[in-house]
Amino acid sequence: MNIQTVAEQAGVSVATVSRVFNFPDKVAPATRELVERIAKTLGYLPNASARTLRTQRSRVLGVVLPTLLNPTFAECLQGIAEAAVAGGYAIVPVTTGYELAAEQRAVAQLLAGGVDGVILVVSNPSTAVALERLRAAAVPYVLAYNAHPAHPCVSVDSEGASAEVVAHLVRLGHRRIAMVSGTLAASDRAQQRYRGFLAGMATAGLEAPPLIEVPFVETAVAALARHLTAASPSARPTALFCSNDLLAIRSIRAAHLSGLRVPQDVAVVGFDGIALGEDLTPALTTVTQPNHDIGRHSVDMLVRALSGSGGGTPTAESSLLLPHGFREGESCAAAPSSFS
Amino acid sequence: MNIQTVAEQAGVSVATVSRVFNFPDKVAPATRELVERIAKTLGYLPNASARTLRTQRSRVLGVVLPTLLNPTFAECLQGIAEAAVAGGYAIVPVTTGYELAAEQRAVAQLLAGGVDGVILVVSNPSTAVALERLRAAAVPYVLAYNAHPAHPCVSVDSEGASAEVVAHLVRLGHRRIAMVSGTLAASDRAQQRYRGFLAGMATAGLEAPPLIEVPFVETAVAALARHLTAASPSARPTALFCSNDLLAIRSIRAAHLSGLRVPQDVAVVGFDGIALGEDLTPALTTVTQPNHDIGRHSVDMLVRALSGSGGGTPTAESSLLLPHGFREGESCAAAPSSFS
DNA sequence: CTGTTAGCGCCTTCAT
DNA sequence: ATGAAGGCGCTAACAG
Numbered sequence: 001m002n003i004q005t006v007a008e009q010a011g012v013s014v015a016t017v018s019r020v021f022n023f024p025d026k027v028a029p030a031t032r033e034l035v036e037r038i039a040k041t042l043g044y045l046p047n048a049s050a051r052t053l054r055t056q057r058s059r060v061l062g063v064v065l066p067t068l069l070n071p072t073f074a075e076c077l078q079g080i081a082e083a084a085v086a087g088g089y090a091i092v093p094v095t096t097g098y099e100l101a102a103e104q105r106a107v108a109q110l111l112a113g114g115v116d117g118v119i120l121v122v123s124n125p126s127t128a129v130a131l132e133r134l135r136a137a138a139v140p141y142v143l144a145y146n147a148h149p150a151h152p153c154v155s156v157d158s159e160g161a162s163a164e165v166v167a168h169l170v171r172l173g174h175r176r177i178a179m180v181s182g183t184l185a186a187s188d189r190a191q192q193r194y195r196g197f198l199a200g201m202a203t204a205g206l207e208a209p210p211l212i213e214v215p216f217v218e219t220a221v222a223a224l225a226r227h228l229t230a231a232s233p234s235a236r237p238t239a240l241f242c243s244n245d246l247l248a249i250r251s252i253r254a255a256h257l258s259g260l261r262v263p264q265d266v267a268v269v270g271f272d273g274i275a276l277g278e279d280l281t282p283a284l285t286t287v288t289q290p291n292h293d294i295g296r297h298s299v300d301m302l303v304r305a306l307s308g309s310g311g312g313t314p315t316a317e318s319s320l321l322l323p324h325g326f327r328e329g330e331s332c333a334a335a336p337s338s339f340s
Numbered sequence: 341m342n343i344q345t346v347a348e349q350a351g352v353s354v355a356t357v358s359r360v361f362n363f364p365d366k367v368a369p370a371t372r373e374l375v376e377r378i379a380k381t382l383g384y385l386p387n388a389s390a391r392t393l394r395t396q397r398s399r400v401l402g403v404v405l406p407t408l409l410n411p412t413f414a415e416c417l418q419g420i421a422e423a424a425v426a427g428g429y430a431i432v433p434v435t436t437g438y439e440l441a442a443e444q445r446a447v448a449q450l451l452a453g454g455v456d457g458v459i460l461v462v463s464n465p466s467t468a469v470a471l472e473r474l475r476a477a478a479v480p481y482v483l484a485y486n487a488h489p490a491h492p493c494v495s496v497d498s499e500g501a502s503a504e505v506v507a508h509l510v511r512l513g514h515r516r517i518a519m520v521s522g523t524l525a526a527s528d529r530a531q532q533r534y535r536g537f538l539a540g541m542a543t544a545g546l547e548a549p550p551l552i553e554v555p556f557v558e559t560a561v562a563a564l565a566r567h568l569t570a571a572s573p574s575a576r577p578t579a580l581f582c583s584n585d586l587l588a589i590r591s592i593r594a595a596h597l598s599g600l601r602v603p604q605d606v607a608v609v610g611f612d613g614i615a616l617g618e619d620l621t622p623a624l625t626t627v628t629q630p631n632h633d634i635g636r637h638s639v640d641m642l643v644r645a646l647s648g649s650g651g652g653t654p655t656a657e658s659s660l661l662l663p664h665g666f667r668e669g670e671s672c673a674a675a676p677s678s679f680s
Numbered sequence: 681c682t683g684t685t686a687g688c689g690c691c692t693t694c695a696t
Numbered sequence: 697a698t699g700a701a702g703g704c705g706c707t708a709a710c711a712g
Contacts, residue, residue, distance in 0.1 A: 002689055013699045018691055028697060045452045049398065050689030052389040053704050060432075068418050069615065074408040081408075081435060090453055092400075092430050095421060112385040113430055221619060249619050256621045275409065279561060279589050280620065281596045342705055353683045358707060368681060390705035393688045 001044045010038040021046055052114065061302060062110030063093040064103060064120035064130070066187075070246055071274040072291055073121065076144060079295025080119060087303040089116070098123060098186045103130040111137050117302040119295075121145045124188045125153075140305050140313040142298045145189055147321075152314035154298045156324040158189055158271075159196035161287045162241070164326070165269050166200025169239045173335035174267065177201065178237035180212045180224065180247050190243045193271060197241055209237065220247065224254035228266070238266060238335045245270040245277055245286055252282070252331060263333035273327060282330030290322050297322065341384045350378040361386055392454065401642060402450030403433040404443060404460035404470070410586055411614040412631055413461065416484060419635025420459060427643040429456070438463060438526045443470040451477050457642040459635075461485045464528045465493075480645050480653040482638045486528055487661075492654035494638045496664040498529055498611075499536035501627045502581070504666070505609055506540025509579045513675035514607065517541065518577035520552045520564065520587050530583045533611060537581055549577065560587065564594035568606070578606060578675045585610040585617055585626055592622070592671060603673035613667060622670030630662050637662065 007014040012035060019027050020035040027035070038044075052058045061084055065073045077093060084091045094109060096102035103122055107130040110118055118141040122128040125148035134141045147155040169177050179197045181190045194211060201208040212227050214220045228236065242248040248270030255262050262268050262282055270277065273288025297320055305314045347354045352375060359367050360375040367375070378384075392398045401424055405413045417433060424431045434449060436442035443462055447470040450458055458481040462468040465488035474481045487495040509517050519537045521530045534551060541548040552567050554560045568576060582588040588610030595602050602608050602622055610617065613628025637660055645654045 003691095004689080014690080015692080015699060015701095016697085019698085022691075026697080031697080047393070047689050048452065048454045049389045049392040050704090051691075053387070053393055053688090053706090054690045054692085056704075058389065068408065068414040068421075069411070071409070071411065071414070074411070074414045078408050078435065081433065085434075085449075090432050090449070092432060093421065094425070095418065109425075109430070112388060114388045246616075246619075249616070253619050253621050253623075276586075276589070276616070279586075279593050281593050283593075343707095344705080354706080355683060355685095355708085356681085359682085362707075366681080371681080387705050390688090391707075393690090393704090394706045394708085396688075 001042050002047065003044070006035065006039050006042060006044045009042065010035045058114045058116050059088060060090045060092060060113070060115045061299065062107075062113070062115040062118040062120075063091050064106045064110070064118060064122070065093060065095050066098045066121055066123075067095050068093075070244070070272075071276055072244065072272045072289070075274065075291035076121075076295040079292035080299050081295075083296040083299035083303075087299060089299070089303065098183075100127070100129075103128060104133070106130070107133050111139065115139065116306055117141060119144055119298045119302060122188075123186050124191075125151050126188075138313070140302055142302050142314050144294050144298045147188070147192065147319075148316075150316055151319075152301065152316055153319040154294050154301065154322065155320075156289050156294075156322050158192040159199070161324045161326075162193045162196025162271070163200035163203065165241055165271075165287060166197055166204060168326070169241070169267065169269065169332070170200075170204045170206070172239075172267070172333065173337075174239040175206060175335070176209065176235070176237045177206065177239045177241060178209045178212055179241050179243070180214065180251055181243035182213070182217075182247065183215050184211070184213060193243050212240075214247065214250075217246075220250045221254050221257065224251055225257045228254055228258040228260060236266070239332070240266060240268050242268065242270050245272040245274045245284060248277075248284055248286065248331065249280070252280075262331050264336070267332040267335070269332050273325070277327070277329065284327070285329035285332035286327050288325040288327050290324075293322060341382055342387065343384070346375065346379050346382060346384045349382065350375045397646075398454045398456050399428060400430045400432055400453070400455045401639065402447075402453070402455040402458040402460075403431050404446045404450070404458060404462070405433060405435050406438045406461055406463075407435050408433075410584070410612075411616055412584065412612045412629070415614065415631035416461075416635040419632035420639050421635075423636040423639035423643075427639060429639070429643065438523075440467070440469075443468060444473070446470070447473050451479065455479065456646055457481060459484055459638045459642060462528075463526050464531075465491050466528075478653070480642055482641050482654050484634050484638045487532065487659075488528075488656075490656055491659075492641065492656055493659040494634050494641065494662065495660075496629050496634075496662050498532040499539070501664045501666075502533045502536025502611070503540035503543065505581055505611075505627060506537055506544060508666070509581070509607065509609065509672070510540075510544045510546070512579075512607070512673065513677075514579040515546060515675070516549065516575070516577045517546065517579045517581060518549045518552055519581050519583070520554065520591055521583040522553070522557075522587065523555050524551070524553060533583050552580075554587065554590075557586075560590045561594050561597070564591055565597045568594060568598040568600060576606070579672070580606060580608050582608065582610050585612040585614045585624060588617075588624055588626065588671065589620070592620075602671050605676070607672040607675070609672050613665070617667070617669065624667070625669035625672035626667050628665040628667050630664075633662060 277284030617624030
């Protein structure tokens with residue numbers, strides 16, 4: 001079914017049919033209704049490829065994410081999807097598994113697919129070759145979760161939030177506070193959170209113990225348990241600040257396997273605010289990010305730039321810093337009294 | 341950058357350039373290398389829309405899912421994405437929130453977008469108007485998780501697995517076993533699992549208590565807690581079989597809030613096998629589905645049909661029943677001795 | 681092995 | 697307010 005057939009059936013020209021679908025106001029009401037009726041009868045829908053070929057606009061947004069297995073990004077993608085549909089865009093998501101090479105492949109694939117814009121969560125904006133390619137191809141993009149002065153970003157103040165967590169823990173009487181993170185090099189968020197942690201510790205006049213870096217997800221629980229059992233009780237951290245909620249969940253498990261109670265023997269605080277955390281026992285204490293809104297706003301920023309006259313691209317100046325929160329759960333409590 | 345420019349720069353015709361990208365074997369090695377070099381230099385990539393317009397094949401698959409907030413579907417989508425990339429296809433996911441109207445809208449959107457095929461998880465294959473539309477449009481599709489004799493499906497034996505769970509619980513000494521489910525009408529999987537539960541109970545000669553149906557996710561924990569505290573201890577179920585892992589997690593929370601220990605006072609078994617379940621405390625006892633593989637195989641089935649000469653569509657006969665498993669966790673144990 | 685050419689379906693100026 | 701016609705970039709016959 002094509003525009004030609006509809007035009008013939010309606011006894012008008014293809015131009016008129018086209019106008020009915022693109023500029024309804026520019027067609028006489030009677031003509032428009034006639035065409036609309038015929039089109040509906042024939043089940044006609046404008047062919048997306050032909051339209052794209054002609055207009056050079058695909059109305060498709062690419063999305064580059066580390067993984068959907070982390071609910072943080074699944075929640076964000078849900079927000080992206082909703083905002084995209086609302087804006088008349090389709091999305092093509094590609095996951096990278098936190099691998100740099102995959103980021104480049106993903107962008108190449110999306111570029112070849114002719115997307116109008118891209119939303120991406122990269123390892124590190126400073127080292128992401130993928131962003132160079134986008135700039136070279138003049139394809140607008142927005143970074144989500146990442147924060148960098150030279151790129152348009154939608155993020156939260158990871159560093160500040162992390163420092164606040166430390167202050168909170170200190171207020172609860174904790175002194176031996178350790179940070180748990182995935183591979184630091186694989187994520188600028190983890191780095192920012194670690195910086196915030198160090199700043200918070202310094203402010204409190206506390207010495208920060210070495211970072212507990214857990215490279216592989218599969219072995220995270222075992223590695224964490226080793227850490228918790230290795231130290232003597234008086235040297236063991238009384239609180240763990242985890243760089244994300246998934247790690248917090250694994251830390252709680254590791255504590256359990258080590259015979260430690262959460263939060264009595266060791267407090268655990270996460271970062272991300274995944275919805276699931278509220279339903280766990282103990283309920284996760286965590287920094288909440290507006291994951292859904294991060295997705296929504298990323299799309300909005302992109303769409304606004306795309307519809308702006310001149311195919312504008314979002315600028316670093318338009319970056320958004322969304323408010324974060326703190327969810328009091330049950331995985332964090334005051335330090336054992338012997339230390340307060 | 342277009343094929344014309346590449347052809348001129350290389351001193352060949354556009355047909356030759358086209359062949360280099362589509363049938364490399366049909367071009368003399370020397371010519372091919374020349375063209376490839378020029379193309380790379382110019383950063384040329386075939387325009388997807390033009391190619392689609394010409395070939396009538398978009399190399400895009402639509403994916404219709406209830407939600408990404410349930411890790412089950414996130415895991416599946418990950419599998420779909422990997423298989424799609426491997427097969428040279430891009431994917432466009434759309435979520436429905438378990439709403440029938442959204443299923444139709446999703447399919448309409450995908451059809452308008454010109455997808456080559458669709459993978460979908462629907463509420464109920466028997467009542468899904470969306471499937472009619474696909475058939476009418478002659479667009480190949482595969483159902484994932486759903487099971488229905490009249491449609492091509494990739495699923496597991498939900499009914500059998502559920503009956504097995506009951507048998508397992510009975511073996512552990514449980515007699516008062518209750519089933520927990522979301523809105524039964526919203527999911528044929530839930531219905532199959534319930535049927536399996538009833539069958540299992542009948543086989544064991546036990547009377548099945550009324551289904552505990554929890555319509556709204558937000559209030560699930562409170563509703564479940566009400567159920568657990570309402571009954572007198574001697575009437576309370578000693579085991580809960582939950583229609584999915586998310587419900588199992590919430591059931592564990594509800595038990596905790598009701599002052600019941602899991603698994604000592606009440607055993608909890610889930611269904612889905614989400615990866616996260618292994619990291620919880622207590623670790624989730626659950627029926628495992630190969631979520632990743634369900635996605636992979638759905639794509640494979642579709643792609644095979646698409647590449648088959650004649651744009652064949654997958655048939656109901658090619659449906660796949662993948663093996664499920666049972667993961668022993670810590671949320672399930674023998675019934676309190678007073679009942680064994 | 682390579683070149684020429686006719687559309688795929690649509691939008692958009694330019695006329696009328 | 698409507699119509700006629702060119703061309704977006706590409707592939708697939710067909711010709712040589």
